[in-house]
Amino acid sequence: MEWTNIAAADMKEIGFDEELKQLHIRYNSGAYVIYYEVQDQQYVGLLSSDDKTAYFENEIKPKFPYRDLTEGESK
Structure with a gap:
């Protein structure tokens, strides 16, 4: 996966795992969150927005399940 x-105001970098459909986000605060079931078009939309x-x-945020690896929280 490439980063x-x-x-963006709070996001530092993003990575997308096409096979697993996971969007990885590293925030300026140091937080690291993975969003699941994200489709290619949402990733491309984010990059081109x-x-x-x-x-x-x-x-993305309200539509896909995620796990905050910083806090170990899943939603």
Whole structure:
């Protein structure tokens, strides 16, 4: 999996595992979260969005299960 630095207010870099459909996010705060069942189009949409934070908050965060590896919390 390759990591991509992104220009977003709170996100530092993202990685996408195409085989497992997992979106990995490293935050500027040091948090590390994995979103599951993410499709290619959401990943591409995030990368190409002019407002990555808004895209993430509307199209990914509320729609996919995730695990916060920083806190060990799953939702």
